[in-house]
Amino acid sequence: MGRKRDAGEKVKSGPGRKAKKQQPPSRFLNEEERDDKKKLSRRQKKRFKNRLEKAAAIAIAKEKITERDNGKEIKKRATVPKVGIKRKIPHSDEDSAEESSEEEIQADEIEKKDDDADISGYTDDNKEWLKPTGKASLMEEDASDESANEDIEEMADEFGDSDDSEEDKKDEDDLLPVEKAAKNLRKKQRVDRKLAEEDLKTNIAESETFVLPSGQEIEKDTQTQDLAIVQQRIKEIMFVLSDFKSRREQGRGRKEYLSQLCKDLCTYYSYNEYLMECLMQLFPLEIVEFLEANEVQRPVTIRANTLKTRRRDLAQVLINRGVNLDPIGKWSKVGLVVYDSQVPIGATPEYLAGHYILQGGASFLPVMALAPQENERILDMCAAPGGKTTYIAALMRNTGMLFANDANKDRAKAIVGNLHRMGITNTVVSEYDGKQFPKVMTGFDRVLIDAPCSGTGVVSKDPEVKVNKDEKDILRCSHLQKELLLAAIDCCDAKSKSGGYIVYSTCSIMVEENEWVIDYALRKRNVKLVPAGLDFGREGFVNFGKYRFHPSLKLTRRFYPHTHNLDGFFVAKLKKFSNKITGQTKDKPTTDKKDSEDTEVQTGKEAKHN
C-alpha cells in the first residue's frame, strides 16, 4: 500500500549468508529523531515546486504586460523557456527532444493561465489556493505532463543502459527471437502501465486542487468504494493540514478537513469512528504511519532461555537448521529476530527442549523494567500464557519464589506447559481473580501486572480490534485495570529490602487504560513513579485532551509500532513507599492542589461507570 521506504538505511550487500541478511528490524532512535519533521512525498514536493515556479513565471510575465502592451507575444516566448529549463534541471540529461516540445506546451499553458488570471483578476498572493473552475482541464494537462516526465524517468531507471530508440532498432536485428518477444512484452507493459496511470490521474484530477469534496461526491465515492481516490484524498488532506494556514481552501475550517480525514481513514483502513478519533488525537501528525504499521505484522521474535542455553549457542543451532535470524537490538541480550525459516520455528527440537520461547519483543520490556533479583518473592498477576513469567524466572535463575496467577483456568494451563518446558522449578501457578489476590497473600518484593486490555496496540495481531472496540469497552477495561493495579499494589511490601516495586503494563495505547489508571493509583495508594529503566520509548502523557495528570507521569514509557517496530505497549514502574492506604489515613495527600478539579471530574465519571 505504498509504504515509504527509508532511503537512508542501506542494506549490506555482498557474498556470504551474514551479509545478505535483511534490514535491521528495529528502527529505534534515529526513527524517533526523524519523525518530528513532517516529510513531503516526492509527488508533493514536485507539485509544490511547480506551483512556486509557475507563480514566479506569471509574476514576471505580468510585469512585462504592464510595462508595455504591444509585442507581448514575443517577450513571453523569450522569458518562458528559461523557466522551463530551470524546472528541468534535475532530469535534463537525455531527453532534449521532448524537452523542447514540452517547453512549448508549458509556454502555452502559462500564456493561457495568464489570460485567465487577467480575466478573473486574482492577485498573485491568492493564486496558490484560488482556482477558477474553468481551469480543471488545464490541471489535467499538467498532470499528464507530469506523468510523462515520470515515465521517462522510470524508463531510464529500468533500462539504465538502454540507448535511444534508433539504436534500439539497430540492435533489434541481431536479437534472438526470445529477446525480441521479451522486449515487445516489456514495451506493451510500459504502455499499459502508462494508460492505467493516466486513467487514475483523470479519476483523481478533481482532488488535485485540494478542494474538499461535497457531500454528494463523497456519497458517490462510497458507493463505488474506489480506495485509490480515498487514499489520494487522505494524502491531500494531510498535506493541507501540515501547513494549514497557507494551504487551506478559503471558508473551510480545520474541523471539516479533520472530519473528512477521519471518515476517509475509517474507509481506507476499516476502523470504527470512535477508535479512529482516539487515534487521531494520539497521533495528530503520524496517524498514517501508525495505521500503515498496523497493517504489517511485527517480526517474529524469540527469547533464548538462559537457564538452558546461551543466545549465541542457540543462534548457531538454529542457523544450522536453516533459520535466518539476528539479535533483536542493543537493548536485549536474550532476544532474537527470526526473518525466515525453513522449519516451523515453534516445533524444532530446541523449542520442545525449552531452549527458547516465541515472544513478542514488546513483552520483554515490562520484565526488564521489573528487574527481578535472585531470592526475591515475586508475583505475576496476569501471567498467561507465561512468556513474561518464564523470563522473570530465568532472570531469578530459578531461585526465590515466583507466583504466577491468572483468572482463566484454561489459559493458566498454558503457563504450566511453558514453565515445565523451560525447566522452571521455582514457580507456583494459581488461578484467582487478581482482585482477590491481596486476601490470599501479600508481602511480595515485586509485582508485575500485565493487565488485560483492549489490545489497541496489537491491531496487527488481531484486526478485529479495529471494529469491535468502542468507548464502553475502553472504559470497562480501564475500570478493571484500576482495580487490578490497586490489588497489585496491596500485594507488594513497601518494607522489602530489595524491592517494593510494581510494574504496570498493557498492550494498549489508549490514555484511558494507561496514564489515567496510573494517575488513579498515585492518588489512591502511597506509590510514586520511578524511571522504568528503559532508555528508549516515548514519554507518557502528562496532559492529554481533557486529562491533566501528575507531572511524574512522564517517567512512564510508551512504545509504538511505527517508531519502534514493536507492538504498541505501555510500561510504568511504581515504587511503594508506605503500606498505609491513602483513603483510610488521610495524612498523605498525594495529589496537588492544581489537580483537584480534574480529580473530581474523573471520580465523578468513575462513579457513573460503577
Add this chain to the structure above:
Amino acid sequence: MRPLTDEETKTFFEKLSKYIGENIKLLIDRPDGAYCFRLHNDRVFYVREELMKRAGNISRENLISLGTCFGKFTKAGKFRLHITALDFLAPYAKFKVWVKSSAEQQFLYGHHIMKSGLGRITENTPQYQGVIVYSMHDLPLGFGVAAKSTQECRHTDPMTIVAFHQADIGEYIRSEETLL
C-alpha cells in the same frame, strides 16, 4: 496438597528407580535446600520446601501447579511418569539411548525407535530397562523402555523396534491440555 502415603511412595519410587536407579536419593538430599514430593490432584510435584509452605496459602481449588510435576497416579493406583519429569531424570539416567538425527522427528511424533534409527546405546542395557532417549547432540528428547538388550540389538534387522516410546518432548505441543 499432601505428602505421599507409604504405599504411594513405594509405587512412585519403584517407577522412578527404573530410570535412575539408586540416584533417587540425590533428588531428596540436595545440597542447595530441602526438596520434597507432594501430591495434589493425583499428581506428584517435586518442590522446594519453602516454596511448598508458601503455596499452602493458596486454596486447593485454585492451586494448579507448583514446582515440577513428575507424573500422576492413575485411578487403578499405578504411577505414570510425565515428560515434565525429564529435567530430573536425564542428569541421573543409568541407561541411555541416542537416536540418529534422521529418526529424531519420528520419535518426537510419538513413534518407537527402530534399529535403523538407533545411534548409540549404553553397554549392558538389559531388556525392558527404562531408558532416557537423547539426540546425537545430547539433547534429552524423552524416555522409554528398551525392547531389546544391547546384545540383541547388535544382531537384529533394521526394522525391529529396539526401544518403546513412553514420553517425548513433542507432547508439550501435542497434548498441552492433558499435560496437567
